């Protein structure tokens with residue numbers, strides 16, 4: 073048993089760190105976010121060259137076939153760099169869903185192109201109710217044709233195809249298919265754009281094994297938690313560096329405990345998000361009985377922690393933290409968008425509650441007399 | 450990263466599981482009515498049983514009565530104890546912090562003399578660090594020890610001494626040189642509590658119990674062979690103890706936390722709220738889930754920290770996050786428990802209407818001490834700020 077990275081995992085993480093620092097420094101992020109889609113084709117080619125677009129796709133479909141832990145390490149570094157564009161949507165979200173739900177032919181058709189860096193994709197799930205709960209969806213297919221509107225679809229404008237979660241299955245629609253209409257939504261995360269996607273009798277292909285969806289969304293959620301953890305790490309580092317150099321009253325502000333304690337809490341929440349996320353990735357990889365719950369534990373925690381870390385980071389920066397020029401708000405914006413994506417803390421706490429309260433038999437202990445009153449209910 | 454158990458670890462776990470299912474007592478929960486002393490005797494007997502079964506001191510060297518296994522097996526031990534809903538162990542400080550200090554800094558003779566008896570709970574230990582004027586500022590210790598032949602003569606006072614009432618031995622921090630900067634004149638002594646001149650006075654704490662004590666020393670003669678580490682280098686020894694207290698001590702707490710969590714879920718199912726069980730109330734559900742998740746994260750943080758310590762050998766300052774996490778989590782948890790129980794939560798032991806004989810009222814009050822004992826939350830945050838994040842020292 074060893075809850076630390078293996079040598080090859082550490083190398084992957086370090087490589088990704090260097091790659092993103094070199095290829096997507098914050099100046100490039102700012103440039104990308106000023107564009108309509110935040111997508112940089114040249115950067116995408118380099119991501120593909122590194123093999124990152126195929127990080128978890130099986131080798132038979134041109135991927136590296138690595139595990140969930142490797143995926144989250146890459147996502148953590150992407151989050152640290154605030155990587156702009158459709159990487160998460162394509163690889164962690166659409167790619168994972170297709171891998172879990174597609175037939176071998178469908179994987180060849182879609183996943184192989186993702187892995188090779190030839191296609192970008194996303195998943196359309198949320199509808200007007202604003203919920204990630206797949207139970208309440210309205211859109212369903214009629215003869216493999218979709219009609220209705222999906223909201224908060226990340227990176228739809230640069231997607232070559234869109235994975236659509238409907239009431240009666242999981243479908244793939246070509247982005248250029250008839251009746252498909254994409255409109256930007258003005259989301260807070262400037263480096264990952266969101267869209268409404270309208271379908272009107274849009275032809276779509278049903279994926280063979282829609283039951284794989286829940287597991288795939290768990291993997292994507294762990295990936296998102298990792299990305300959030302990376303964002304927290306960067307926010308922490310920016311803040312600590314600022315606290316060491318900014319002087320007031322003739323001293324660096326980091327000497328004041330009110331400031332130190334904000335930083336200490338940022339550290340605690342960042343590390344705790346990391347522990348929870350790594351554990352969730354491992355549990356998914358090993359398919360442990362608590363895998364789904366551990367994903368909810370991680371997302372519940374990271375959703376709150378990412379916001380808290382950002383709040384404190386801005387506070388320590390003073391007026392500077394409130395400026396457009398300072399980078400911290402870019403991370404803060406993504407933290408907010410990611411907070412609700414794939415379910416916010418409330419959503420995941422309810423998922424946990426179902427497991428620990430409703431599913432768990434309170435059986436392991438003897439019946440206690442004072443429980444008798446309600447036991448008969 | 451691989452949390453799968455190695456073949457050796459699986460063997461260890463399976464043996465432990467089998468042993469626990471045959472030997473772990475199931476009646477601990479029923480002892481809530483008993484006195485603190487009689488409950489403590491019960492836990493001593495339980496620890497003795499573990500020791501005789503070869504399950505005490507998992508990562509301690511074999512030659513001193515330990516099992517000679519790794520820290521990871523220690524982690525597995527706590528997890529299995531929690532799963533088996535086994536009672537906690539009696540010699541908390543001896544096992545968690547003083548034993549490891551003796552292993553790291555003690556002489557061969559000290560190891561031979563003390564370690565096995567810590568493991569068997571034959572000798573209970575307490576920690577004599579804090580003084581009226583040396584709390585957070587521990588280096589300000591005044592309790593003095595003067596060399597007289599082959600003995601130190603100790604005079605002074607200690608305070609907030611947990612388990613003083615039950616202890617046979619004490620890890621004591623004393624001042625051996627008043628003429629050097631305060632960190633440099635300290636020494637750690639092992640003190641037999643039966644030595645003439647040692648006086649233990651119970652201190653009543655806000656829970657009503659007398660779990661901690663004042664210690665007074667009047668010309669107490671301690672053989673020089675009882676010095677741990679070097680004379681005047683006690684600060685380093687004490688810091689070693691505190692790193693264990695902050696970094697690894699919390700691992701054993703998951704036993705209690707998980708047990709409490711499960712009990713609270715049961716109670717939520719049988720307590721009415723707005724005409725239905727509290728467990729169906731969306732707000733309560735949210736809060737229970739939050740507690741559960743935090744207990745899980747505490748476990749993950751600890752597993753990660755133990756893996757790091759296993760690789761580096763010693764707990765580092767980052768252990769302060771464990772201390773903050775377990776202490777503040779317990780305070781939040783106890784408050785949620787109070788919310789589940791409503792007005793019943795306040796009822797203390799002895800009241801006919803009290804739930805679990807007042808355990809929850811006690812737990813709520815006792816949790817206030819969590820963010821003070823073993824270094825306050827403020828001190829832990831100072832440690833993270835300075836030693837982990839590299840911010841300038843504030844004092």
Ligand SMILES: Cc1cc2nc3c(=O)[nH]c(=O)nc-3n(C[C@H](O)[C@H](O)[C@H](O)COP(=O)(O)OP(=O)(O)OC[C@H]3O[C@@H](n4cnc5c(N)ncnc54)[C@H](O)[C@@H]3O)c2cc1C
Nearest residue numbers: 576577578579584585609610611818821822823824825827
């Ligand atoms: C239940 C319990 C059990 C205990 N058991 C033991 C034991 O077995 N052995 C033992 O030796 N001690 C024990 N203690 C003592 C404990 O370690 C001290 O109480 C603790 O270190 C704080 O010291 P103090 O009480 O003197 O408070 P103080 O140090 O006076 O602190 C008072 C307040 O000031 C804050 N403060 C102080 N200095 C700073 C600073 N530099 N920066 C920011 N804030 C600061 C503190 O955080 C706290 O909020 C126990 C305490 C409790 C509550």
